[in-house]
Amino acid sequence: MIIDSKETKIQILGEPRIPSPLSGKIKGGYTNRFVSEDERIICAVEKKDIQHYLDNNLEIPSFEKAGPREKIYFDPSKLKCAIVTCGGLCPGLNDIIRSVVLELHHCYGVRNIYGIKYGLQGFMPEYGHDVVDLTPGTVSNILDMGGTILGSSRGTQDIGGVVDCLERMNTGILFMVGGDGTLMAANKIADEINSRNLKISVIVIPKTIDNDIYLVSKTFGFDTAVDIATNAIKGAHNEAAGYPYGIGLIKLMGRHAGFLAATAALAQQDANFVLIPEIEMDLHGESGFLCSLEKRLIERKHAVIVVAEGAGQKFFSDQKTEYDPSGNIKLKDIGVFLKNEIIAWFKEKNIPVSLKYIDPSYMIRSLPANANDSVFCGFLGRDAVHAGMAGKTKLLVSHWNNNYVHIPMEASAGKRKNVDPQGKLWQSVLEATGQGCLVNDCNTN
Numbered sequence: 551m552i553i554d555s556k557e558t559k560i561q562i563l564g565e566p567r568i569p570s571p572l573s574g575k576i577k578g579g580y581t582n583r584f585v586s587e588d589e590r591i592i593c594a595v596e597k598k599d600i601q602h603y604l605d606n607n608l609e610i611p612s613f614e615k616a617g618p619r620e621k622i623y624f625d626p627s628k629l630k631c632a633i634v635t636c637g638g639l640c641p642g643l644n645d646i647i648r649s650v651v652l653e654l655h656h657c658y659g660v661r662n663i664y665g666i667k668y669g670l671q672g673f674m675p676e677y678g679h680d681v682v683d684l685t686p687g688t689v690s691n692i693l694d695m696g697g698t699i700l701g702s703s704r705g706t707q708d709i710g711g712v713v714d715c716l717e718r719m720n721t722g723i724l725f726m727v728g729g730d731g732t733l734m735a736a737n738k739i740a741d742e743i744n745s746r747n748l749k750i751s752v753i754v755i756p757k758t759i760d761n762d763i764y765l766v767s768k769t770f771g772f773d774t775a776v777d778i779a780t781n782a783i784k785g786a787h788n789e790a791a792g793y794p795y796g797i798g799l800i801k802l803m804g805r806h807a808g809f810l811a812a813t814a815a816l817a818q819q820d821a822n823f824v825l826i827p828e829i830e831m832d833l834h835g836e837s838g839f840l841c842s843l844e845k846r847l848i849e850r851k852h853a854v855i856v857v858a859e860g861a862g863q864k865f866f867s868d869q870k871t872e873y874d875p876s877g878n879i880k881l882k883d884i885g886v887f888l889k890n891e892i893i894a895w896f897k898e899k900n901i902p903v904s905l906k907y908i909d910p911s912y913m914i915r916s917l918p919a920n921a922n923d924s925v926f927c928g929f930l931g932r933d934a935v936h937a938g939m940a941g942k943t944k945l946l947v948s949h950w951n952n953n954y955v956h957i958p959m960e961a962s963a964g965k966r967k968n969v970d971p972q973g974k975l976w977q978s979v980l981e982a983t984g985q986g987c988l989v990n991d992c993n994t995n
């Protein structure tokens with residue numbers, strides 16, 4: 551992964567001049583827990599990437615380390631902040647809201663924090679969604695609830711209209727929690743703010759159970775999603791093993807990336823086939839999926855298949871492409887497709903299979919965060935607040951190279967992280983499942 555040093559530069563609204571109220575405020579904390587601007591985290595993960603910069607006489611790029619700054623830009627007593635959650639649900643959204651609110655309120659003394667209802671719709675007067683006053687009281691019991699107390703939405707909204715609303719509300723910092731689409735929207739909102747010469751910071755906290763945000767090692771909610779998905783695999787395995795020629799088929803989310811399917815299959819090693827968008831597969835033919843499944847079934851009398859929703863979309867190439875209100879391609883249902891193909895295949899062969907199909911998709915993403923994700927959300931929320939208070943803008947808070955860092959929106963927006971077919975994750979899946987190559991001409995994969 552080669553990136554340019556210019557791509558790591560974080561924009562600021564102005565010189566931070568106000569001493570941070572965090573000084574000496576954390577009882578029992580270190581007197582100086584501030585992060586200075588020259589504390590940076592190397593972007594490169596592999597030595598060969600560092601060598602590339604050295605060989606080409608280039609500066610080794612590094613990201614700004616996240617955390618509280620000694621001087622802040624906004625005066626907490628005058629500041630108004632807004633927070634919005636966009637796109638699909640994800641475990642931990644309420645944890646993020648809570649940690650942002652508590653950090654702003656207790657640590658910085660900010661008293662005006664507003665929740666924008668139902669994603670970007672909440673900025674548009676025509677929808678009539680009220681804003682929510684967020685205080686420690688309103689967020690005190692939200693962690694066990696799952697979902698988002700603010701609601702969310704998909705759908706294009708006028709960026710100028712969003713900024714009009716921020717101006718009307720006299721907002722200083724906007725926290726946006728969302729995925730790749732939210733990042734694109736946030737980038738445009740920050741540009742519009744710039745072009746109007748306003749002093750509004752926009753901070754994104756990246757969210758998706760697909761875990762495919764570029765320059766983010768892991769997104770919050772992913773860990774929980776893996777946890778819950780393992781239960782589905784366990785159930786599918788029990789069902790499959792419970793009947794002669796039993797087949798358990800589980801569909802997991804993962805639009806363009808198979809991180810969830812691959813990781814869950816490694817956590818609960820009952821899967822015999824893992825099908826993800828990054829890895830080519832054939833349905834028919836000697837090495838194709840159906841023949842391989844038949845071999846497995848004859849040998850072992852049961853089989854478990856985990857399929858990511860974005861896998862095998864080539865099988866629907868004759869169908870019309872449809873889009874959701876945000877412009878995302880609506881994927882065709884690979885789970886139901888495989889179920890029907892499997893049943894038809896074994897009927898033809900006169901093998902009496904018992905197939906149980908499990909689609910836990912929405913259950914996985916709407917439940918509360920597990921303990922690890924709750925801790926993770928706490929870090930992300932607090933660091934988002936520190937970044938905004940310091941007057942930084944147009945950034946996302948990311949976990950990268952084992953540290954929390956600031957990534958400029960432009961470095962990540964419009965790109966995607968995928969499972970590397972040669973990488974450890976996928977190679978481990980191949981070892982754990984023994985599924986082999988599911989294309990007829992293996993050399994091309």
Ligand SMILES: Nc1ncnc2c1ncn2[C@@H]1O[C@H](COP(=O)(O)OP(=O)(O)OP(=O)(O)O)[C@@H](O)[C@H]1O
Pocket residue numbers: 636637638639669670671703704705706707728729730731732733734735738757758875876878
């Ligand atoms: N290119 C874009 N320009 C402006 N706004 C966008 C863009 N892409 C998405 N948005 C807006 O951002 C919001 C969230 O986008 P989207 O519904 O794609 O979810 P997301 O943030 O990608 O989350 P998820 O991971 O659940 O898909 C929507 O209101 C959408 O209209």
Ligand SMILES: O=P(O)(O)OC[C@H]1O[C@](O)(CO)[C@@H](O)[C@@H]1O
Pocket residue numbers: 637638639729758759760803804805859874915
């Ligand atoms: O059904 P919805 O809400 O449009 O969202 C489905 C998509 O959202 C995600 O959960 C990402 O948030 C994807 O995994 C999935 O494809």
Ligand SMILES: [Mg+2]
Pocket residue numbers: 637729730731732878
């Ligand atoms: Mg998205």
